[in-house]
Amino acid sequence: MPSSAAQADPIPANPIPTDRRLALHRTMQTIRATETTLSRLFADGEIPGFIHLSVGQEAVAAGVVGALGPRDSFATTHRGHGHVLARGVRLDLFFKEIMGRAGGICGGRGGSMHVADLSLGVLGANGIVGAGLPLATGSALAHQTRRTGGVAVAFFGDGAMAEGALHECLNMAALWKLPMVFVCENNGWSEFSPTSTQFAATLDKLGAAFGVPHRRVDGNDVAAVAETAAEVVEAARSGGPRILECLTTRWHGHFEGDPQRYRNADEVAGLSQNDPLRRSAEALLAAGIEESALAALVDSVDAEIRDALEAARADALPDVDAAFRDVYTPTTLTAGA
Amino acid sequence: MPKPLRYVNAVAQALNDAMAADPAVMLMGEDVAAAGGPFKATRGLLDAHGPERVRDTPISEASLVGAAVGAALTGMKPVVEIMFMDFVTLAMDAVVNQAAKARFMFGGQCSVPMVLRTPHGGGLNAGPQHSQCLEAWFAHIPGLRVVCPATVADAYSLLRAAIEAPDPVVVVENKALYALQGDIDVNAPREVGKARIDRAGRDATIVTYGATLYAARAAADRLATEGIEAEIVDLRWIQPWDEEAVFASVAKTHRVVIAHEAVQAFGVGAEIAARIAADAFDDLDAPVLRVGAPFMPIAFAKTLEAAYLPDADRIVAAVKSTLA
Numbered sequence: 001m002p003s004s005a006a007q008a009d010p011i012p013a014n015p016i017p018t019d020r021r022l023a024l025h026r027t028m029q030t031i032r033a034t035e036t037t038l039s040r041l042f043a044d045g046e047i048p049g050f051i052h053l054s055v056g057q058e059a060v061a062a063g064v065v066g067a068l069g070p071r072d073s074f075a076t077t078h079r080g081h082g083h084v085l086a087r088g089v090r091l092d093l094f095f096k097e098i099m100g101r102a103g104g105i106c107g108g109r110g111g112s113m114h115v116a117d118l119s120l121g122v123l124g125a126n127g128i129v130g131a132g133l134p135l136a137t138g139s140a141l142a143h144q145t146r147r148t149g150g151v152a153v154a155f156f157g158d159g160a161m162a163e164g165a166l167h168e169c170l171n172m173a174a175l176w177k178l179p180m181v182f183v184c185e186n187n188g189w190s191e192f193s194p195t196s197t198q199f200a201a202t203l204d205k206l207g208a209a210f211g212v213p214h215r216r217v218d219g220n221d222v223a224a225v226a227e228t229a230a231e232v233v234e235a236a237r238s239g240g241p242r243i244l245e246c247l248t249t250r251w252h253g254h255f256e257g258d259p260q261r262y263r264n265a266d267e268v269a270g271l272s273q274n275d276p277l278r279r280s281a282e283a284l285l286a287a288g289i290e291e292s293a294l295a296a297l298v299d300s301v302d303a304e305i306r307d308a309l310e311a312a313r314a315d316a317l318p319d320v321d322a323a324f325r326d327v328y329t330p331t332t333l334t335a336g337a
Numbered sequence: 338m339p340k341p342l343r344y345v346n347a348v349a350q351a352l353n354d355a356m357a358a359d360p361a362v363m364l365m366g367e368d369v370a371a372a373g374g375p376f377k378a379t380r381g382l383l384d385a386h387g388p389e390r391v392r393d394t395p396i397s398e399a400s401l402v403g404a405a406v407g408a409a410l411t412g413m414k415p416v417v418e419i420m421f422m423d424f425v426t427l428a429m430d431a432v433v434n435q436a437a438k439a440r441f442m443f444g445g446q447c448s449v450p451m452v453l454r455t456p457h458g459g460g461l462n463a464g465p466q467h468s469q470c471l472e473a474w475f476a477h478i479p480g481l482r483v484v485c486p487a488t489v490a491d492a493y494s495l496l497r498a499a500i501e502a503p504d505p506v507v508v509v510e511n512k513a514l515y516a517l518q519g520d521i522d523v524n525a526p527r528e529v530g531k532a533r534i535d536r537a538g539r540d541a542t543i544v545t546y547g548a549t550l551y552a553a554r555a556a557a558d559r560l561a562t563e564g565i566e567a568e569i570v571d572l573r574w575i576q577p578w579d580e581e582a583v584f585a586s587v588a589k590t591h592r593v594v595i596a597h598e599a600v601q602a603f604g605v606g607a608e609i610a611a612r613i614a615a616d617a618f619d620d621l622d623a624p625v626l627r628v629g630a631p632f633m634p635i636a637f638a639k640t641l642e643a644a645y646l647p648d649a650d651r652i653v654a655a656v657k658s659t660l661a
């Protein structure tokens with residue numbers, strides 16, 4: 001539970017159509033199955049470095065990214081797999097990147113904490129807490145100046161509320177009425193510390209200080225996130241910055257392999273009680289979707305992941321010479337007027 | 338004959354011409370718009386290009402430089418001004434971890450075509466937090482370019498080159514040079530990484546950049562009265578620096594002094610000296626010497642600042658000792 005004990009705003013009334021719900025469910029299933037696979041690969045030593053999984057937080061990624069249009073852009077965090085997957089990055093390129101292979105989306109240079117796909121407006125995951133906030137602010141500034149009609153989203157964790165970047169960017173975005181949404185994934189934890197020990201204010205109050213409207217949703221309810229995000233993104237497109245705070249749950253440790261000694265046994269046992277996927281499946285069944293259809297969806301996602309993983313395992317390791325050439329853009333600049 | 342410009346006006350002209358040439362170029366910084374910049378380097382640009390492209394920002398160095406990176410990743414070519422180089426400390430994440438790394442860590446998907454302009458240097462008695470020369474920090478970071486124009490002509494053409502460069506460039510101006518007068522050539526080649534032989538000579542090479550060029554010229558004049566002909570290489574670019582030009586000069590004179598205003602220890606001169614020692618050792622007739630600031634913060638009082646800044650006396654002495 002988010003330690004702020006914050007209550008979500010009432011769930012918006014408009015029920016979303018079943019086919020849309022099904023698409024959101026599929027996105028969440030893809031994120032869940034991908035990250036569960038990554039967790040296993042990490043334990044088996046197939047993934048170098050460290051990875052931060054968003055298992056339990058899938059509804060935020062599916063709901064928010066699903067509300068974005070093709071012109072929109074976003075910057076994400078160290079826990080950004082879900083956002084990038086929801087944006088539709090190619091699964092094989094994603095797996096190759098996380099496994100440090102040459103054919104990865106970033107050529108194996110970035111890894112889990114730096115997955116980016118500029119062709120999809122993904123300005124990158126970030127290894128620096130809060131650093132995506134200015135990037136998204138600048139991206140929103142470019143949308144505004146170039147009149148692209150795009151909105152930029154900054155994903156950030158509740159831990160980043162304590163970073164000056166959030167305060168500076170809220171101010172700048174509000175001053176300039178930027179088409180921007182600040183999306184906080186509030187899972188109650190900043191690494192190994194409850195956020196209540198880290199941040200003296202609350203995000204609604206911080207938003208109010210800068211005149212930036214704030215909405216708080218149950219981030220484990222994908223329909224609530226999707227509907228609210230759609231409203232907030234459209235409001236930001238013409239009306240300036242908005243904050244969307246999603247209350248959600250981090251099931252795993254801060255990183256894979258984290259034994260979570262800082263969490264008590266009751267909390268750990270209860271983490272999966274508020275499973276966004278189970279809730280979404282129940283809603284779909286209630287809406288008349290057959291159980292067999294959901295099972296088939298799971299199977300087809302699993303098959304995609306198997307193929308992607310196979311391709312990643314077969315891929316070569318990156319070549320040092322090629323990496324060296326991308327420190328700078330190859331160019332000779334001798335232009336006169 | 339064109340009317341001589343001040344260095345600071347050459348900067349403004351370069352910004353103006355770059356903005357006229359490319360609608361993606363925009364300016365961001367504290368007081369750069371209506372106020373025309375704390376040193377007036379952006380005067381007139383708000384009127385010429387409007388408030389969307391010439392933007393006053395809040396006093397939020399970290400986020401405004403980060404925003405420039407995000408804008409660069411979304412199709413703009415931002416030129417940000419940091420009022421004093423000392424304040425880049427607040428923006429180091431944006432420069433070092435974001436701007437410098439994006440191209441590499443995203444597998445060459447993008448580059449970050451932005452410029453960070455900032456003045457360094459003493460001479461105005463601005464004290465320990467408004468005078469530092471921190472260019473070596475940036476030259477140390479793979480992915481960044483660093484340029485330091487010493488003349489009015491270079492203030493124009495090197496800034497144009499920096500704006501045209503596809504990667505992030507830190508353009509280091511020197512506050513003490515802003516009033517300098519000279520001519521610009523808007524058609525001069527806009528090259529990255531090319532040094533300039535400021536004065537030819539056969540007896541010793543003085544490698545320098547930025548305002549120390551003028552101390553080197555004074556030193557060379559004095560040495561000439563004693564029959565010693567010093568060659569001055571104005572590096573202009575610190576990352577990448579022009580090894581070819583420096584090594585060619587060393588091959589000619591066989592003696593080298595590297596002079597800069599930044600603290601000598603762990604500085605730009607240390608890198609160049611080490612490279613000469615490693616790759617041009619056979620051309621040397623004497624150890625490579627450095628002239629830089631002492632290892633202390635720059636102080637406010639006139640006497641203290643004067644003692645701190647490398648001057649012609651110290652360069653003359655160093656050149657003579659390479660000849661001894």
Ligand SMILES: Cc1ncc(C[n+]2csc(CCOP(=O)(O)OP(=O)(O)O)c2C)c(N)n1
Pocket residue numbers: 078079127128129130156157158159160161185187189190191250254
């Ligand atoms: C500037 C910076 N400080 C510290 C860290 C180490 N660190 C990585 S994630 C993290 C906690 C972030 O918490 P939160 O923003 O709530 O995100 P969550 O991990 O809960 O998704 C910390 C302290 C970092 N990467 N960057």
